[in-house]
Amino acid sequence: MANIAFISPKGGAGKTTAALALALGLAGRGQKVALIDSDPNKPLVQWGALPGRPAAITVHAAPTIQDIRDAVREARRHEPEWVIVDTEGSVRGAMVFAALRFDLVITPLTASQLDAAEAIKAGQMVDSFGKRAGNRLLHRCLMTRVPAAIRPRSLKTVVEQLRGAGIEILPAALIEKEAFRLFFALGGGFETLEADGVTGLAAARQNTDAFVDAVIATLDDATAAAPRETATAGR
Ligand SMILES: Nc1ncnc2c1ncn2[C@@H]1O[C@H](COP(=O)(O)OP(=O)(O)OP(=O)(O)O)[C@@H](O)[C@H]1O
Ligand SMILES: [Mg+2]
Secondary structure (H helix, E strand, O other), X not given: OEEEEEOOOOOOOOHHHHHHHHHHXXXXXXXXEEEEEEOOOOHHHHHHHOOOOOOOEEEEEOOOHHHHHHHHHHHHOOOOOEEEEEEOOOHHHHHHHHOXXXXXXXXXXXXXXXXXXXXXXXXXXXXXXXXXXXXXXXXXXXXOOXXXXXXXXXXXXXXXXXXXXXXXXXXXXXXXXXXXXXXXXXXXXXXXXXXOOOOOHHHHHHHHHHHHHHHHHHHHXXXXXXXXXXXXXXX
């Protein structure tokens, strides 16, 4: 089972959208996913209450960080291969990485200077926590709401800035697409949107797939980089 958290000290960075896109992409590959909604506004719980939720995805509310362990325990009854935690966009919400043994912590951000500063802060927070706990925590930034047609100059600047600060970025970005907003209005996933007559889904679907690939590759690379640890744990 892989545990993934989406965190950012800044609100509106794209956490909930990315968490749902990842869940839908994984479910599309036949994986069982538990979404833990740790935002008091409960956007994923509300999405889950709409018609069309794929059966492979369950949603569990964890209004406070203290509730996360209980929510994961409840989620485990469905034997998920993936646990994905969405959090409130605040420093308090971001602290979720301390609540569970996460395999990957993702901070989404748009190509803006203001987002970059907050994402660097999040990466450093996760890093210093991991070091203090003697357990390096894997952290990646996810560029999101990137225009599909052109790569803006601000994207290049932000990427360089993150790299300069030693913050790593997932090898796939999420593009700005109406479909990613419509999931929350109509419920369900790509099939639901298709049945609803939403056009232009192919690009969003393909993009979601590339995002899922990037997450899996990042986890695989991390496992390959720590073979001794894995071998010892397996004995
Ligand atoms: N890839 C995308 N394409 C189109 N719209 C997007 C995309 N990602 C996010 N959005 C929109 O941007 C806004 C913020 O996204 P989202 O709610 O996912 O961010 P968040 O980090 O979860 O916010 P909060 O901190 O408030 O929980 C929403 O209106 C959402 O629909
Ligand atoms: Mg959110």
